[in-house]
Amino acid sequence: MSRRASKTHALHSLRTGKSFTVPVVGAEYDYEYLTNITIGGQSFLVIIDTGSSDTWLAQKGFSCFNLTGAPEPISTCAFGSEGFDTKLSKSFQWYPNTEFALEYGDGESLTGTAAFETVTVGGLTVKHQEIGVVSNASWVGDGINTGLLGLAYPWLTSVTNSKGGNKLQYNPFFFNAVKQKQVSPYFSLALNRGTASGMRSPGTDPHLGYLAFGGIAQVPVTADRVTVPIQGYSITTRAPTSSRHPTYFYYTVDVQKYVFPNSSAVVTASNSTIVDSGTTLNLVPTDVARVYNAAFNATWRGGSYYVDCKAQAPPFAVLLRGKTFTIDPQDQVVYAGTDEHGEDMCMSGTQDGGPQTMGSMFILGDVFLHNVVTTFDIEKNQIMFTQRKYY
Structure with missing residues (x-):
């Protein structure tokens, strides 16, 4: 069946113009997805994160702390390099009287200051880009990455005035690339599931997908696709709003339905x-996780659902704006290391994200993203999901 003319035109428009595609590397048992970034002439591997907005690097000579705030040797934070040496960069410029502070849901935190630098990812270069330079880190690293590339909206940036504590919102890397007319206003992500060897190794795992700026990540796909509006919010109530001028934070969407047994x-x-992309598992409403994992014969331990590593996962699909996207069952069995007896442990790929109440947020993480090509349009504030072919 041929596509409608309007859809054909829309797809053509997404494929025109200059694009920059970079390969994605797996790390930390393939829980993380990294790409290479060059800042001030120095290259680092960094985490690709559509769930945050700041681009940051650990600074050479940073101080390391554990998650309770106690000082630790630098090696404990396990960054992949000594850090960014500001003295070696000809384009580095401090942003005076600023603080950079970021906390993650797992207890990790970073502090430092903001600076301006020349940042390049896959040939896409942004000059005078604001970044976070981390001087104090409470971080559980993988020994490979030295920072993070944040791709979400400007409102989530984490720089403040050090004198008054006022938020100093700025344009993240991709938003500045668009503003500087370096690239079309969308980027696309295709994340491959980990390999059998990579999921049991803390090292790097090459060829785990693509990040395409101004283009579509080229992997085999089906004809199943849909464009979904990104949910905007009221800046005062932080509740979803249908007003003409909402505020955008994360790449949030409305899920019409999850489809699985019962x-x-x-x-x-x-x-x-x-x-x-910065979260491995799907985090769904409590009732959804409970019923799905009951069909999985999962065991609830320590706040998570665990499954037999040889289990066959029940079917699971996500309905977005009338189109159903399936998750391959193998993505629902996530290797989680070994127990005290050396036996393999596995978690369900779909976990309890808490009750569905006012202000709740849930996550479609890498378990879902392995199965789709996701194209984020920051000009139209929409996401196109395309089902990948079985691989």
């Missing part, structure tokens, strides 16, 4: 669901 027994629709 899913009709619970309400599965949920808004404020973040499409997040």
